[in-house]
Amino acid sequence: MRNLNQLKFWNFGGMYYFYFMIWALIFAFLPFWLHKTAHLDTSVSGIVFSAMAITALILEPIYGIIQDKLGLKKYLFGFVVLCLLFIGPFVQFAFIPLLQINAIFGAVVGGAFLSLCLNGGVGVVEAYIERSTRENNYEYGHVRLFGSLAGGTAAFIGGIMFVRNPYSIFWACTVSAIILAVLLWALRVKNEDTGSQEVSKEHEENPVTKENIINVFKNRSFWGFCIMMIGIATMFDVFDQQFPNYFASFFDDTSRGELVFSRITSLQIFLEAGFMVLTPWFINKIGAKNGLILAGIILFVRILGSAFLTEIWMLSFWRILASIEMPLMLISIMKYITGVFDVRLSATVYMLGFNFAKQIGITIFSYVMGILYSAIGFQNSYIVLSLIVIVFVAIGALIMKSEKQQPDFNRNLVA
Incomplete structure (x- = not known):
């Protein structure tokens, strides 16, 4: 049994590693x-990223409700992985032809497809693995550290791959997706094992309803949480x-500044992985x-x-300090959601x-700050931005209730 639990831990960690390798x-x-x-040009490139963001805004509510209804079933995660498998072929054989037919159309289609995997898909991955690790009594942060390790690895090897063949980056994503698919197929969460059916039985007896979802929006802590997340x-x-551009401007040779910054970022990411172990x-x-x-103050x-x-x-130093801030934010988000809201709706709230x-x-703020720069x-x-941060964090903190002030949503559904 102990060996089986260790195997599951590495399975969860591997899923995080290979997904965030693709992401990075x-x-x-x-x-x-x-x-x-x-x-x-920059305007058409901007359309790609805008399409990714807009598609994510459409997908997030849909993905969240579907995943909460599925509980620990893997179907939606499997759909995201299926999309990931096609990143290499899509970029190699379809993206350029679409851009040649019509640049704006190609940019919109490309951005929307990538959002299925990334901007939109990341919520499915995070919510599913958090729920599964919680069900198997693992600390989320101990598994999430593999995502940070993937980011550091990608920063280290990605530059070499891109210089040799720009398309190799995307085929590496497809290879990572194949491994991710195998790990997802092999995963057996606790309530799927023989003799451990309590959670699935409870899920069947108390299915997620429209009223449950509406009640999330009536909870003041949800709106305080949203404000805190913006901050x-x-x-x-x-x-x-x-x-990165600001940092490089302090060097006589900006290319030297970019190189130094990339090394600092790699150090920050690996330190972040270490703090992921301690932060829970x-x-x-x-x-x-x-x-x-505390993450907001940092x-x-x-x-x-x-x-x-x-x-x-x-x-x-300011950049490396992010290695403390990121674990605080990510782990606190998951623990706050499961401590304050009905855990059956954790994907929707996330x-x-x-x-x-x-x-x-x-x-909104990317545009505002671009004008200010x-x-x-x-x-x-940066002075203005720091004031915006502290205002949003303060307002969010005043509206949010602490976990100990909430009823036990695991036993009593949100009323």
């Missing part, structure tokens, strides 16, 4: 591929969008809501520090409260 390779090298290989998750990504214990001590507030310090303390070594809110925030420069813009 695509998001790191798709912009270069669109520019250097597909020869798209932390959205602003984390918005800050990171242009920070810490969050269990302080509470998930406090973990989110982000505030990172952004404000980047505006005032601009020596290269200090800017490097995809709407986290992914959907985050995508809306990114759509041009109008008042990076440093002044």
